[in-house]
Amino acid sequence: xxxxMSRARFDYRRSWHKFSKNFLSxxxxxxxxxxxxxxxxxxxxxxxxxxxxxxxxYPEARESPNWAHIFGTDQFGRxxxxxxxxxxxxxxxxxxxxxxxxxxxxxVLGLVAGYYRGGKVDMVIMRTADIFLAVPPLVLALSITSVxxxxxxxxxxAVSLMWWPWYTRLVYSISSSLRNEAFVQAAEIAxxxxxxxxxxxxxxxxxGPILTKMTLDAGWVILIGASLSFVGLGAQPPTPDLGTMVxxxxxxxxxxxxxxxxxxxxxxxxxxGFNLLGDGVRDMFAAEAV
Amino acid sequence: xxxxxxxVKDLHVNYKVYEGLLKVLNGVFLRVSEKEKVGIIGxxxxxxxxTMKAIMRIxxxxxxxxxxxxxxxxxxxxxLERQELMRLRRTSMSMIFQDPTAALNPVFKVGEQxxxxxxxxxxxxxxxxxxxxxxxAVELLKSAALPEPERILDSYPFxxxxxxxxxxxxxxxxxxxxxxxIADEPGTSLDVTIEDQIMRLLKEIVEERGxxxxxxxxxxxxxxxxxxxxxxxxxxxxxxxxxxxxLFSNPVHPYTQSLLKAVPKLxxxxxxxxxxxxxxxxxxxxxxCRFASRCRFVKEHCHTTAPPAFDIGNNHRVAxxxxxxx
Numbered sequence: 001x002x003x004x005m006s007r008a009r010f011d012y013r014r015s016w017h018k019f020s021k022n023f024l025s026x027x028x029x030x031x032x033x034x035x036x037x038x039x040x041x042x043x044x045x046x047x048x049x050x051x052x053x054x055x056x057x058y059p060e061a062r063e064s065p066n067w068a069h070i071f072g073t074d075q076f077g078r079x080x081x082x083x084x085x086x087x088x089x090x091x092x093x094x095x096x097x098x099x100x101x102x103x104x105x106x107x108v109l110g111l112v113a114g115y116y117r118g119g120k121v122d123m124v125i126m127r128t129a130d131i132f133l134a135v136p137p138l139v140l141a142l143s144i145t146s147v148x149x150x151x152x153x154x155x156x157x158a159v160s161l162m163w164w165p166w167y168t169r170l171v172y173s174i175s176s177s178l179r180n181e182a183f184v185q186a187a188e189i190a191x192x193x194x195x196x197x198x199x200x201x202x203x204x205x206x207x208g209p210i211l212t213k214m215t216l217d218a219g220w221v222i223l224i225g226a227s228l229s230f231v232g233l234g235a236q237p238p239t240p241d242l243g244t245m246v247x248x249x250x251x252x253x254x255x256x257x258x259x260x261x262x263x264x265x266x267x268x269x270x271x272x273g274f275n276l277l278g279d280g281v282r283d284m285f286a287a288e289a290v
Numbered sequence: 291x292x293x294x295x296x297x298v299k300d301l302h303v304n305y306k307v308y309e310g311l312l313k314v315l316n317g318v319f320l321r322v323s324e325k326e327k328v329g330i331i332g333x334x335x336x337x338x339x340x341t342m343k344a345i346m347r348i349x350x351x352x353x354x355x356x357x358x359x360x361x362x363x364x365x366x367x368x369x370l371e372r373q374e375l376m377r378l379r380r381t382s383m384s385m386i387f388q389d390p391t392a393a394l395n396p397v398f399k400v401g402e403q404x405x406x407x408x409x410x411x412x413x414x415x416x417x418x419x420x421x422x423x424x425x426x427a428v429e430l431l432k433s434a435a436l437p438e439p440e441r442i443l444d445s446y447p448f449x450x451x452x453x454x455x456x457x458x459x460x461x462x463x464x465x466x467x468x469x470x471x472i473a474d475e476p477g478t479s480l481d482v483t484i485e486d487q488i489m490r491l492l493k494e495i496v497e498e499r500g501x502x503x504x505x506x507x508x509x510x511x512x513x514x515x516x517x518x519x520x521x522x523x524x525x526x527x528x529x530x531x532x533x534x535x536x537l538f539s540n541p542v543h544p545y546t547q548s549l550l551k552a553v554p555k556l557x558x559x560x561x562x563x564x565x566x567x568x569x570x571x572x573x574x575x576x577x578x579c580r581f582a583s584r585c586r587f588v589k590e591h592c593h594t595t596a597p598p599a600f601d602i603g604n605n606h607r608v609a610x611x612x613x614x615x616x
Binding site: 204 | 384392463466
């Protein structure tokens with residue numbers, strides 16, 4: 001893949017021009033970069049890094065936002081801002097791990113099914129994908145994580161298992177229509193192997209939609225991860241996961257609202273950031289109206 | 291008789307569709323000897339492209355080859371293993387498509403696509419270096435009469451005009467066509483002046499390189515002066531085969547006669563007479579002659595038996611009961 005990108009020589013200036021035409025895309029990019037930086041440098045940025053781990057300080061429990069604790073403290077007296085900052089790490093890790101597990105098999109299956117369109121291979125791959133899509137995603141993830149022991153790792157596995165068919169479907173829709181394009185036939189006539197046709201003729205024409213979907217999906221994967229944590233099937237305490245924090249604070253609503261509202265707002269911010277960024281990526285790959 | 295490069299015998303191709311079985315090709319025959327220029331004419335939808343796709347083995351997934359052989363240099367293409375087929379396509383034969391806009395991959399520069407083909411079309415023993423490949427690509431573009439080949443190699447397909455793109459396609463096919471070149475209406479999607487240029491260029495190139503050519507067209511004018519032998523196709527059957535001169539001066543099949551009459555003349559004479567009716571549906575073809583429903587000389591038995599190709603001398607063959615049989 002790297003090779004094809006460098007062969008097609010990506011035009012950075014033109015792409016940036018198309019991307020930045022919409023100001024909100026730039027905002028999205030800013031949010032995502034900020035979140036990523038904060039996650040990376042969490043130990044240096046968090047006012048109380050120790051609060052991200054096992055820590056109890058009952059005298060300071062459930063304090064409303066003040067100068068010492070800008071987002072307030074939770075039921076164990078832990079600083080919520082610090083925990084939110086560390087929470088970014090788990091959210092982003094979720095997105096990165098799930099997407100990197102999902103995209104490769106999903107895309108390859110879609111390409112292969114599209115290449116052998118109408119045949120047995122196509123049917124087996126696409127009907128399997130359909131079966132996975134037919135189960136409501138959260139239900140599937142819930143049942144998988146509840147069978148296995150709840151942990152961040154198992155939550156990632158569960159989400160990955162339900163996510164690949166989306167890539168297979170997306171790529172299949174493009175590759176199956178490109179299959180009969182004259183340039184693919186021309187490649188066949190020139191004696192190209194199926195491998196060449198799949199990865200060098202068809203795949204480069206699918207990259208735009210794949211990248212767009214990946215960016216948009218990052219937000220949704222984070223949301224599903226947070227949902228799993230919210231119902232107790234994802235990250236386990238005292239892990240500072242945004243979903244877990246929202247669910248912890250739910251017991252104290254509406255009086256001690258800050259315990260769940262600040263982590264919840266953060267989830268909104270991250271997902272919004274990825275969505276805006278995704279729109280920008282889509283614009284970047286869109287054909288220019290001349 | 292000269293060596294036959296390609297000999298198609300009794301080819302039957304069907305398409306499986308929702309409505310049933312489309313019996314498209316029905317006993318197609320075709321012979322191309324070395325360095326021979328052959329034309330196939332017929333109206334749209336009569337199976338010209340399907341025949342070529344069968345020869346190249348790029349038929350759609352729902353196509354079924356129901357019978358016949360395609361002998362190429364003595365081997366039946368339909369029986370070839372994939373490796374053998376790939377070798378043949380890389381080194382011996384190639385095809386130019388009707389629409390040059392669609393025949394180039396939109397996300398790669400022309401040079402990248404052309405160089406790929408050059409790299410794989412050379413003998414497999416010693417891989418050419420990057421420089422050699424580039425030089426060869428430039429040569430190919432020059433032989434397709436493209437100015438500034440270096441600039442064109444660095445352009446994306448959308449930056450070129452239709453005529454230039456078709457020249458690029460010709461250059462590409464020349465890289466791997468060392469024996470046979472199939473040109474499927476190479477000028478149809480271009481305007482007439484460009485079409486004329488492309489046809490002249492093509493003729494020049496194939497004569498210079500000694501290639502065999504199959505030129506497909508629905509325009510009688512485009513093949514005249516290009517080919518030495520002509521086949522007339524109608525509804526999936528070969529209705530007439532003759533040397534070009536002979537066919538134009540002495541067309542015998544009723545369909546050919548009407549087809550030649552349908553060409554408008556610059557010298558006036560009003561709108562030429564067309565051929566009434568249309569190609570029969572491939573879903574419900576009868577065992578009889580497929581032209582029977584439009585034929586002015588139709589007889590009773592034409593509807594029930596298909597005429598074989600009768601030899602009427604002068605290398606002229608025609609599939610019509612008016613010239614043989616009972």
